[in-house]
Amino acid sequence: MNARERLIVALDLPSAQAAESMVSKLGDTVGFYKIGYQLAYAGGLPFAAGLITSGKQVFLDLKLHDIGNTVTKGVESVAQLGATFLTVHAYPQTMKAAVEGKKDSKLRILAVTVLTSYDDADLAAAGYAMSVGELAAARAARARDTGIDGLVCSAEEVANLRGIVGPGMVLVTPGIRPAGSTRDDQKRVMTPAKAIAAGADYLVVGRPVVEAPDPKAAAEAIVTEIERTKS
Numbered sequence: 001m002n003a004r005e006r007l008i009v010a011l012d013l014p015s016a017q018a019a020e021s022m023v024s025k026l027g028d029t030v031g032f033y034k035i036g037y038q039l040a041y042a043g044g045l046p047f048a049a050g051l052i053t054s055g056k057q058v059f060l061d062l063k064l065h066d067i068g069n070t071v072t073k074g075v076e077s078v079a080q081l082g083a084t085f086l087t088v089h090a091y092p093q094t095m096k097a098a099v100e101g102k103k104d105s106k107l108r109i110l111a112v113t114v115l116t117s118y119d120d121a122d123l124a125a126a127g128y129a130m131s132v133g134e135l136a137a138a139r140a141a142r143a144r145d146t147g148i149d150g151l152v153c154s155a156e157e158v159a160n161l162r163g164i165v166g167p168g169m170v171l172v173t174p175g176i177r178p179a180g181s182t183r184d185d186q187k188r189v190m191t192p193a194k195a196i197a198a199g200a201d202y203l204v205v206g207r208p209v210v211e212a213p214d215p216k217a218a219a220e221a222i223v224t225e226i227e228r229t230k231s
């Protein structure tokens with residue numbers, strides 16, 4: 001995989017029109033885009049289909065979680081769009097249903113182990129008698145055993161989770177901040193170089209690119225940083 005293929009830009013924008021304008025600014029510098037709730041619920045799915053037709057790869061960050069039958073059918077529909085990645089929450093029934101739904105399509109299912117906005121107190125409030133680290137490790141092992149293709153995790157967790165899931169699963173890391181840029185609301189951040197060196201396969205970057213005065217130059221600088229780093 002070359003450096004350019006490892007950068008995923010998060011299109012956290014309010015409309016398909018705003019997303020289209022960003023994609024044309026970024027041009028050939030970016031080939032992989034993440035679409036989350038904000039854009040998905042504002043015309044982002046037909047927009048995603050158009051992006052795929054134009055040769056880009058798409059990560060649908062929809063974080064599915066429902067009864068098994070509903071998850072399987074939802075994943076079947078997403079697979080027909082031609083997306084590359086889709087997120088589901090790392091609950092056993094949900095992961096099993098998602099793996100059934102993707103069948104032999106090229107869609108790869110990523111599991112979200114524990115949301116990064118959760119700490120031990122939030123888990124206790126939700127009724128779990130486990131730490132975030134314990135629950136994330138248990139869910140990563142379950143994801144591996146269920147045939148899930150990869151995990152979304154913070155770059156700080158990459159080394160530990162790689163030890164649990166082995167080389168066969170992809171690790172996709174948000175919370176990436178080039179040196180000198182603002183953290184925004186991210187608490188645990190890592191530079192592109194450090195995340196790649198820690199073993200991340202893909203980097204998800206949103207605001208440092210889409211809010212930059214020159215988004216194409218910002219994305220190009222990240223690609224160069226990835227290229228220069230041995231993983």
Ligand code: C5P
Binds near residue numbers: 115154184206
């Ligand atoms: O703008 P920024 O680079 O912080 O965007 C990161 C993207 O990754 C956002 O779309 C955010 O929703 C997503 N994400 C995250 N942390 C997770 C999972 C997804 O920041 N644990």
